Amino acid sequence: MRKLTLALLLAGTGAFASGVVAKDAGYVGNVDTVHGEQAAKRASGKVFVDTNRNSRLDAGESGLPGVLVSNGREVVVTGPDGSYELPAYDDMNLFVTKPAEFSPPVNADLVPQFNYVHKVAGSPDLRFGGIKPTGPLPQAVNFPLIEDKVGDDFQCLVFGDTQPYTNAEISYVRKTVGNMLTNRDNSKTQCLLFEGDVMGDDLSLYPRFKKIIATGGVPQYYVAGNHDLDFDATSDADSFDTFRREFGPEYYSFDIGQVHFIVLDDVRYPCNGVDSHAFCDLSAKPSYNGVISERQLEWLKNDLAHVPDDKLIVLSAHIPFVTYTDASAQKHQVDNLDKLYELIGDRPALGLSGHTHTTEQILPGEYFKGWKEATNTGPAKFHQIVTGAVSGSWWAGDLNNSGVPHGTQRLGSPRGYYVLDFSGPDYVDTYMTFEGTRDDQLHVSFNTPRFRDWAEKLVSYTDLYDVPSDITPPVTVNDLGDMDMLTKKDLADTTYVAVNVWNGSKDSEVSFRINGGSASVAMRTQKGDGEEVLDGPTYADPLALARQSTNGRIAVRSTEGGEVNSGFYTWQGTHWTGAAGPFQNWMLSTKSSHLWRAELPKDLPVGIHTLEVTTTDRYGRSFRQTKTFEVVEDLPQMTWQDKFWQ
Known part of the structure; x- marks a missing residue:
């Protein structure tokens, strides 16, 4: 580099x-075609400097030498007067290679x-x-x-x-x-x-x-x-x-x-x-x-x-x-x-x-x-x-x-x-x-045993049924609960920090600090050394998969729109219907070439913690994201507590 x-x-x-x-972008115009008798099977003309910008080769306008012109097979260089000649085919694109310090006209749509x-x-x-x-x-x-x-x-x-x-x-x-x-x-x-x-x-x-x-x-x-x-x-x-x-x-x-x-x-x-x-x-x-x-x-x-x-x-x-x-x-x-x-x-x-x-x-x-x-x-x-x-x-x-x-x-x-x-x-x-700034280059989540069990059910559902389907999926994003709440058992059974660096490469570096402590290094899940693609819940991006797990628009109906406005429109006009299930199986983020991970310490105490993640790219630029997470003995009830309202 x-x-x-x-x-x-x-x-x-x-x-x-x-x-x-x-x-x-004010040079609006077109290629200048001159009709009349043409030599058989030969294309010819000039590349010229259009000083009056009228898209026509006028008297006094200079030809431009040294410009590449092609018929899609042969390539020639214009002569001292800007002229060229090429073999002609019945079906071809005749085009000029725009020189570095010149521009062709554009049409009204640029x-x-x-x-x-x-x-x-x-x-x-x-x-x-x-x-x-x-x-x-x-x-x-x-x-x-x-x-x-x-x-x-x-x-x-x-x-x-x-x-x-x-x-x-x-x-x-x-x-x-x-x-x-x-x-x-x-x-x-x-x-x-x-x-x-x-x-x-x-x-x-x-x-x-x-x-x-x-x-x-x-x-x-x-x-x-x-x-x-x-x-x-x-x-x-x-x-x-x-x-x-x-x-x-x-x-x-x-x-x-x-x-x-x-x-x-x-x-x-x-x-x-x-x-x-x-x-x-x-x-x-x-x-x-x-x-x-x-x-x-x-x-x-x-x-x-x-x-x-x-x-x-x-x-x-x-x-x-x-x-x-x-x-x-x-x-x-x-x-x-x-x-x-x-x-x-x-x-x-x-x-x-x-x-x-x-x-x-x-x-x-x-x-x-x-x-x-x-x-x-x-x-x-x-x-x-x-x-x-x-x-x-x-x-x-x-x-x-x-x-x-x-x-x-x-x-x-x-x-x-x-x-x-x-x-x-x-x-x-x-x-x-489209939603963030230049500094938004990654997202961070946790790959917990709870997530892996949930992901296995989600992926199995997409393997068994067409998606979308009228069969209610076994899990949705709601069943994950708070993804940033980790139990002591989650830590004991291996929980990873999962960092998706959207533009990450094999030369990127990723590290994280917990509560401002010493830095720990995260490793890319794929080395790119000739190995096969690693796929499945262990190598998944938890946050991306959570977002992909529930697609409510699939199930939306109205009395006014009927089938015309049901579901959402894609792939040759199909109206997708069914339960508000996940994306199709092959669209799920169960693998990634730009995912880094590292195991969280098993002895993190109960309480609120801060996680700061830093990535440095191949150009030496660093980007950071900081988030809080909780460690608890057991997950609390995450839904409305009816017991207080009996």
């Missing part, structure tokens, strides 16, 4: 302002206009329209740019899986991302990166989503996810056509400062008959697979050939390159990751992804059982972050103080997003929640 300055460590990690302060989508015959008949026939290639496709002296110090915000399935959930996006963007200082923020599953299957909702995000005044860059697919497409070549219409290419690159950003498409759909997995068999239901296409790898090789070796490469994809959460799952990691590792080589690199609805820090050298079989690789070759989900656990859970489902994520983190602060090729990553 490079040594970073204190100024960078402390800069711009989410300070709020009373109003919007955004970068100049989506950068750096590409021309060319699909001669258009999409097949798709539910959400796809791409209309473009007909013959224009005589020239010219790319306008303006000077934009950003410098080497800047910031990007990164959002995993917003994934709204309905207009109700689009409103949750507005209440979280929209409100956050319009209330923070965005003057240093140069890009918003959305790591796929921008939408939850209903692609007709894209326009409203983009208008909400545009309130931040910052250009938006999008990754295509498996819920952004045209599911009625029968070929991978058509599967992201509606996404391409709305946002542009499925894969592309752009430069800011000393950083080369690469967006990849690692979702093949349908994979049936193409990839040799059981779920991709021709007889199986159409499915997706995590893989980077050969054409895309060829483009990436050609793209990187023009990028200096000391420039930081930031790779964004939807499906994680590797993941702790689904370490043994084939389709949720990248099949041919070994080929990507080979192309990146020893370059400084950071990988960003979404998909699993978890926050994960994977550092070089880290390794979990299952990666070799799923990705043909061993220990991670470069730093990777699975960036969590704005939707958390798919907008599930009861409403918080902002009127939004708490959606506690699968490894226990609250819903949130990442702030990346860049200085040259160096960076600092910070996880931010």
Whole structure:
């Protein structure tokens, strides 16, 4: 890890302002297409400095040399006059790699206009329209740019899986991302990166989503996810056509400062008959697979050939390159990751992804059982972050103080997003929640024998029955009682301090003090040395599991709304009904790669105690949380004491 300055460590990690302060996003326009006779199978035009900002190549406007232009396979560099020429394909994205000190125009929703989508015959008949026939290639496709002296110090915000399935959930996006963007200082923020599953299957909702995000005044860059697919497409070549219409290419690159950003498409759909997995068999239901296409790898090789070796490469994809959460799952990691590792080589690199609805820090050298079989690789070759989900656990859970489902994520983190602060090729990553401040980085609870017995009943219920179910669950959060009240028997039978550091990595340190005494060290439950994922009540996050154990919205009914407004809406429009039971089994925080624990002393006396927990991250930043807890001989009656009112 490079040594970073204190100024960078402390800069711009989410300070709020009373109003919007955004970068100049006033260059609204489009790519300049000139129609007329075109040489067969050749694409050509100029990259030019649009001095009058009218998106047209006018007399006297200079071409810009040294700019990368691609057709999605070949990559060329513009000549002294800004001109380029490339082979043309009937279905391609023609795009420019934004140079570091220039910017393309944006549309009214602040989506950068750096590409021309060319699909001669258009999409097949798709539910959400796809791409209309473009007909013959224009005589020239010219790319306008303006000077934009950003410098080497800047910031990007990164959002995993917003994934709204309905207009109700689009409103949750507005209440979280929209409100956050319009209330923070965005003057240093140069890009918003959305790591796929921008939408939850209903692609007709894209326009409203983009208008909400545009309130931040910052250009938006999008990754295509498996819920952004045209599911009625029968070929991978058509599967992201509606996404391409709305946002542009499925894969592309752009430069800011000393950083080369690469967006990849690692979702093949349908994979049936193409990839040799059981779920991709021709007889199986159409499915997706995590893989980077050969054409895309060829483009990436050609793209990187023009990028200096000391420039930081930031790779964004939807499906994680590797993941702790689904370490043994084939389709949720990248099949041919070994080929990507080979192309990146020893370059400084950071990988960003979404998909699993978890926050994960994977550092070089880290390794979990299952990666070799799923990705043909061993220990991670470069730093990777699975960036969590704005939707958390798919907008599930009861409403918080902002009127939004708490959606506690699968490894226990609250819903949130990442702030990346860049200085040259160096960076600092910070996880931010929508409800807290920059200093909120962890939560603390106790893994007691009482909790483990309770968790075993909860998990067994989710194993036995569909969730939600009309069968009343054996336990809810109420049956846990006061989780911070420990009996002497709890201590005797082993009680752990459980610390979930939401953005914790193998380089994080965690310690705690009781009543201001000497510090004790907590250990990460997973070492990341090639072991299998440890799962179950002993390795669970008690506080997260308690939050996930009772979901009252599932059971809500009204005489006016009927079935239309019953339960909550997610996953292809299902109205979830039944008892107010827990999240589904695979959504429960019975494991975590960022959980630290240590055994509490068995001889703590009866009374009130103070627990102070400190974590120090890989950048040397420390965060603390202090809480009180009780030690008692026996648990008192926690409900109303009727005996006084007989």
